[in-house]
Amino acid sequence: xxxxxxxxxxxEKKFAEALKAGDKVIxxxxxxxxxxxxxxxxxxxxxxxxxxxxxxxxxxxELSSKLNAPEKDKKKxxx
Numbered sequence: 001x002x003x004x005x006x007x008x009x010x011x012e013k014k015f016a017e018a019l020k021a022g023d024k025v026i027x028x029x030x031x032x033x034x035x036x037x038x039x040x041x042x043x044x045x046x047x048x049x050x051x052x053x054x055x056x057x058x059x060x061x062e063l064s065s066k067l068n069a070p071e072k073d074k075k076k077x078x079x
Contacts, residue, residue, distance in 0.1 A: 015061040019043065026063035027054055 014041050019025070023035045025045065031052065033045035 012061050015065075016056045016059070019056065019059065022063070024067055025059050026067055027058045028060045028063075029058070032067075 019027070019038060020037060021035050021038060021049040024033070024056050025035060025060060031045065031054075032054070033047040035043050036046045037049065038056075042053055042055050043059070044051050
């Protein structure tokens, strides 16, 4: 049980480090937006209602990965 947790932590850390301005993301609370500014521990996300500052840990790896997946991969997930 411990090994899968470590693997997931590594994946999430790698994902958070790979974030860059312009990436479309979804937070764990469900907010959709586009990253416009990054700092060491936080990021500013532009949404339809304005700009909001979030911690990097608040960005969902699973939801954001599905959002940025190529179209043919999205069609596979629906089946």
